[in-house]
Amino acid sequence: MSASQNPPVAGAPGENSPTLLVKIFGKDRPGITAGLFDTLSAYSVDVIDIEQVVTRGRIVLCALVTAPAGGDTEGELRATVHAWAESHKLQAEIISGRGDNRPRAAGRSHVTVLGQPLTAESTSAVAARITALGGNIDRIFRLAKYPVTAVEFEVSGAEPEPLRTALATEAAALGIDVAVVASGLHRRAQRLVVMDVDSTLIQDEVIELFAAHAGCEDQVAEVTEAAMRGELDFEQSLHARVALLAGLDASVVDKVRAEVRLTPGARTLIRTLKRLGYQVGVVSGGFTQVTDDLQERLGLDFASANTLEVAEGKLTGRVVGEVVDRAGKARLLRRFAAEAGVPLAQTVAIGDGANDLDMLNAAGLGVAFNAKPVVREAAHTAVNVPFLDTVLYLLGITREEVEAAHTHAD
Numbered sequence: 001m002s003a004s005q006n007p008p009v010a011g012a013p014g015e016n017s018p019t020l021l022v023k024i025f026g027k028d029r030p031g032i033t034a035g036l037f038d039t040l041s042a043y044s045v046d047v048i049d050i051e052q053v054v055t056r057g058r059i060v061l062c063a064l065v066t067a068p069a070g071g072d073t074e075g076e077l078r079a080t081v082h083a084w085a086e087s088h089k090l091q092a093e094i095i096s097g098r099g100d101n102r103p104r105a106a107g108r109s110h111v112t113v114l115g116q117p118l119t120a121e122s123t124s125a126v127a128a129r130i131t132a133l134g135g136n137i138d139r140i141f142r143l144a145k146y147p148v149t150a151v152e153f154e155v156s157g158a159e160p161e162p163l164r165t166a167l168a169t170e171a172a173a174l175g176i177d178v179a180v181v182a183s184g185l186h187r188r189a190q191r192l193v194v195m196d197v198d199s200t201l202i203q204d205e206v207i208e209l210f211a212a213h214a215g216c217e218d219q220v221a222e223v224t225e226a227a228m229r230g231e232l233d234f235e236q237s238l239h240a241r242v243a244l245l246a247g248l249d250a251s252v253v254d255k256v257r258a259e260v261r262l263t264p265g266a267r268t269l270i271r272t273l274k275r276l277g278y279q280v281g282v283v284s285g286g287f288t289q290v291t292d293d294l295q296e297r298l299g300l301d302f303a304s305a306n307t308l309e310v311a312e313g314k315l316t317g318r319v320v321g322e323v324v325d326r327a328g329k330a331r332l333l334r335r336f337a338a339e340a341g342v343p344l345a346q347t348v349a350i351g352d353g354a355n356d357l358d359m360l361n362a363a364g365l366g367v368a369f370n371a372k373p374v375v376r377e378a379a380h381t382a383v384n385v386p387f388l389d390t391v392l393y394l395l396g397i398t399r400e401e402v403e404a405a406h407t408h409a410d
């Protein structure tokens, strides 16, 4: 045996040694697990695996144990376990076999499904797609029932990329959200989350809030539409819209800051991520006059945006410094990741606009948040419910964990 090999584990069954799968089902009450293993302990069996789940007060407990030595001992064990189960009004099933669980196949991923509601039809369609791609569903559990129903499938035997593509198509057809994230330690490693601001972290478009104060909403909207038609690029449209704000009193900045409405779930998302040790940043094609305030209020680690130039107490209609555009957002994601010491593969980016696409594609996980179809189709995954905290479920964080983090919040 080479030095790098693990020594044989005492008590681990050989591939062919006889094992027993003991399944208990019935009304849950305290002491069932202790009772079953106390009953088994009379036969000196070893535990190989245990899985237990309680759903609406019913317990399913599966124990895989070594078969007891000696001729008739297995028969005695069976009779004793059945008698114990009956006395507790539980059903027991004992299946003889050999060895441990089959090792999970390569190609492992976490498939998170969000529905509001999550219908049986959608669940069937997702499961069928996984099966069609050669995947096996090894485990399923609920992450959350609020504000959406979120369940996670642990899948093996299917490559994450084709699974992601197939399930994205299915999700769009079904009106649910599905995220596929490859399994691995990176899912637990410290990460950086970078968000767009307008229509992502907040419900507003900041330029429109300024425009309302300047009385030029219609002109700003015209420029925005021209940009959407592809007649102007982002930088041109930014300069054209900011020019319309020239002469506006700088005191409007405070009014706009007060008008900004956070997206539902934004605080929960950020607070939970911070408590988990994530670093959180924002990048915006909007303005530092607003993002600096958000950074302070929300305790963000990074923030970058365009800066409206102010002279003699008035907006000049110009921006100063480097323009944050589509390429700029991706560049800032890389810069924040380098500063945070987080590899790009462990970053998450969230955004809604075409402007966010480079950033979403550069990140380890790009989440299109209530985005336009062109963005939704190009991103790794999409969330189409208006709650920012649902992104936590894509990272495998359960609602219970979110709520526990808040109960202990100061």
Ligand SMILES: [Mg+2]
Binding pocket: 196, 197, 198, 199, 200, 351, 352, 353
């Ligand atoms: Mg946006």
